[in-house]
Amino acid sequence: MTWLRKNVVVIAGLLTLAYMILPNIVVMVFSFNKPNGRFNYSWQQFSLDAWKDPCGVADMCESLTLSLQLAAWATVGAVVLGTMIAFALVRYRFRARGAINSLIFLPMAMPEVVMAASLLTLFLNMGIELGFWTVLIAHIMFCLSFVVTAVKARVMSMDPRLEEAARDLYAGPAQTFLRVTLPIAAPGIAAGALLAFALSFDDFIITNFNAGSTVTFPMFVWGSAQRGTPVQINVIGTAMFVLAVLIVVAGQIITNRRKKTATA
Amino acid sequence: MTENTTGGDVRLTGISKTYGSFTAVHPLDLTVPQGSFFALLGASGCGKTTTLRMIAGLEDPSTGTIFLGDRDVTDLPPYKRPVNTVFQSYALFPHMDISENIAFGLRRRGIKSVKKQVDDMLELVQLGDKARHKPHQLSGGQQQRVAVARALINHPQVLLLDEPLGALDLKLRRQMQLELKRIQTEVGITFVHVTHDQEEAMTMADQVAVMNGGRVEQLGAPADLYENPRTTFVANFLGTSNLIEAEVVETGSGSADVVVTAGGGKLRLPGDRCTDAVRQGGKLLVGVRPEKISLAHADDAGSIADGRNRVTGRIVDSSFIGVSTQYVVNSPAGAELQVYEQNVERDARLRPGAEVVLHWNPAHTFGLDAAQDIDAGVETVEDAA
Numbered sequence: 001m002t003w004l005r006k007n008v009v010v011i012a013g014l015l016t017l018a019y020m021i022l023p024n025i026v027v028m029v030f031s032f033n034k035p036n037g038r039f040n041y042s043w044q045q046f047s048l049d050a051w052k053d054p055c056g057v058a059d060m061c062e063s064l065t066l067s068l069q070l071a072a073w074a075t076v077g078a079v080v081l082g083t084m085i086a087f088a089l090v091r092y093r094f095r096a097r098g099a100i101n102s103l104i105f106l107p108m109a110m111p112e113v114v115m116a117a118s119l120l121t122l123f124l125n126m127g128i129e130l131g132f133w134t135v136l137i138a139h140i141m142f143c144l145s146f147v148v149t150a151v152k153a154r155v156m157s158m159d160p161r162l163e164e165a166a167r168d169l170y171a172g173p174a175q176t177f178l179r180v181t182l183p184i185a186a187p188g189i190a191a192g193a194l195l196a197f198a199l200s201f202d203d204f205i206i207t208n209f210n211a212g213s214t215v216t217f218p219m220f221v222w223g224s225a226q227r228g229t230p231v232q233i234n235v236i237g238t239a240m241f242v243l244a245v246l247i248v249v250a251g252q253i254i255t256n257r258r259k260k261t262a263t264a
Numbered sequence: 265m266t267e268n269t270t271g272g273d274v275r276l277t278g279i280s281k282t283y284g285s286f287t288a289v290h291p292l293d294l295t296v297p298q299g300s301f302f303a304l305l306g307a308s309g310c311g312k313t314t315t316l317r318m319i320a321g322l323e324d325p326s327t328g329t330i331f332l333g334d335r336d337v338t339d340l341p342p343y344k345r346p347v348n349t350v351f352q353s354y355a356l357f358p359h360m361d362i363s364e365n366i367a368f369g370l371r372r373r374g375i376k377s378v379k380k381q382v383d384d385m386l387e388l389v390q391l392g393d394k395a396r397h398k399p400h401q402l403s404g405g406q407q408q409r410v411a412v413a414r415a416l417i418n419h420p421q422v423l424l425l426d427e428p429l430g431a432l433d434l435k436l437r438r439q440m441q442l443e444l445k446r447i448q449t450e451v452g453i454t455f456v457h458v459t460h461d462q463e464e465a466m467t468m469a470d471q472v473a474v475m476n477g478g479r480v481e482q483l484g485a486p487a488d489l490y491e492n493p494r495t496t497f498v499a500n501f502l503g504t505s506n507l508i509e510a511e512v513v514e515t516g517s518g519s520a521d522v523v524v525t526a527g528g529g530k531l532r533l534p535g536d537r538c539t540d541a542v543r544q545g546g547k548l549l550v551g552v553r554p555e556k557i558s559l560a561h562a563d564d565a566g567s568i569a570d571g572r573n574r575v576t577g578r579i580v581d582s583s584f585i586g587v588s589t590q591y592v593v594n595s596p597a598g599a600e601l602q603v604y605e606q607n608v609e610r611d612a613r614l615r616p617g618a619e620v621v622l623h624w625n626p627a628h629t630f631g632l633d634a635a636q637d638i639d640a641g642v643e644t645v646e647d648a649a
Binding site: 172 | 321344348349352358359368369
């Protein structure tokens with residue numbers, strides 16, 4: 001009884017972790033399956049077939065490349081615009097600043113389906129052909145809010161005297177920005193960029209409405225789920241998961257090492 | 265960059281700063297002699313920091329001109345002025361280690377080999393073993409010294425210090441005061457030091473400008489300001505003063521004594537220690553510092569030497585603080601007069617309730633214009649501390 005009382009937090013934590021990680025484990029396990037028929041829903045036997053030929057499914061790797069490109073460009077666009085907006089909102093007092101501050105949150109709060117439908121209406125009315133560019137514009141738009149939020153938090157906690165000190169120490173405006181402002185805002189910008197990439201990469205609803213005939217990876221998965229799910233989807237999913245975990249772990253190791261060398 | 269020629273003074277002429285309808289600094293003229301340790305002293309919001317920031321170029325003056333030596337720098341941006349600042353919060357770059365922080369100014373001016381100079385600076389501020397540390401790993405006092413080193417390595421014509429000791433505890437502050445003074449003597453650069461701590465200003469500076477409400481109230485050497493305050497603000501802000509409202513009965517001419525009455529008694533003071541012309545029947549504020557006053561029990565009143573100013577009263581409070589005892593005395597001339605007595609030969613009869621005579625040398629008395637607020641600058645000292 002006392003043992004249980006002592007460890008209740010640990011047990012609850014482990015259960016929550018299991019709850020979050022179990023779906024990923026299932027995806028991973030089934031990437032080694034050799035399904036009987038078109039659907040990869042029941043375990044048959046172990047096989048490396050899918051891992052040996054990840055692009056063996058028609059059009060899947062094309063859609064994956066497209067999604068990665070979209071995510072990369074959406075991240076660049078959202079980070080550049082979002083960082084500038086965040087600085088403007090924190091540093092300057094101008095008319096409608098309050099209104100912009102709350103408007104920025106709108107894409108986060110609005111139901112995606114509504115936003116997708118209204119964007120489609122907008123594009124159709126303007127006579128813009130649906131495709132890569134409409135999807136990119138849509139992605140930059142909804143990623144922007146997340147970047148602004150992440151960068152704003154960082155800029156707000158930044159001491160404006162640091163930039164004054166830089167100017168006082170012979171750094172012109174450009175040098176001040178490159179040597180002091182940007183490095184200090186970098187963690188916020190990086191967090192915003194990671195969020196933007198992830199959000200853009202797996203967005204389905206808005207993309208589906210505005211993609212026209214282009215097919216992104218989430219759309220491909222959705223489409224194939226109607227007809228049968230190739231094991232390769234699990235392979236890609238597992239690879240993405242492992243990659244993400246590796247990036248996080250590497251980041252942790254680097255910060256830990258930096259802390260250690262600094263104290264030594 | 266430190267040229268040992270005369271004319272390296274900092275000269276402010278008609279400098280002022282207004283924000284909308286609020287005037288932070290009224291037009292002021294100020295000359296900081298080259299190589300001196302100059303303090304701008306005042307309570308928060310008196311315009312001292314704004315003045316400093318205008319010299320640094322971080323604030324554009326609304327009117328006036330700033331000269332460094334013969335050069336007009338009013339329109340130069342901060343990164344083109346041969347002036348460096350030590351900020352109140354130190355403003356060390358958190359993403360750089362100590363030696364990179366110190367090298368920052370040199371690198372921005374395109375100097376490649378900085379190691380020797382950085383090492384010398386670390387030596388000067390006694391932080392040689394901390395070169396690879398990040399700012400957050402250092403204590404407040406160490407960060408403060410890095411901030412000084414980062415500014416001094418550039419050999420500025422003037423070093424500006426904005427309340428650099430404000431964030432340190434009392435003991436460390438005393439230590440750093442001596443340290444800064446040592447560094448200033450060693451490098452011989454003009455220091456302009458902004459502070460609200462009158463003790464700090466007096467111990468460190470050669471010259472002190474006392475500021476109040478965006479104006480310079482009085483400028484001078486610390487001892488001169490202390491002995492000859494010209495306004496009630498300076499009298500109260502710099503140390504403590506007993507100010508007594510009095511009426512002039514005899515105007516002295518030249519150095520002859522002015523005689524006034526206060527609370528029924530007569531007091532004398534040198535005519536040349538009055539800030540304004542005295543008129544017969546006019547009002548005057550008579551001031552005397554608490555440590556100049558001696559205290560005698562009323563029974564001993566007869567043994568007080570002739571020619572001394574006397575005020576009778578009753579002790580209402582006394583507090584023993586080691587080297588001295590501070591008495592508060594109520595008298596017909598004024599309430600709550602402060603008296604500091606050295607604890608040499610303590611008179612056991614001097615207890616709250618005792619009738620006493622306060623006496624002092626008339627030469628230690630000063631006279632101020634009675635039209636001023638008698639309490640100006642009193643509470644601000646406590647607020648700021």
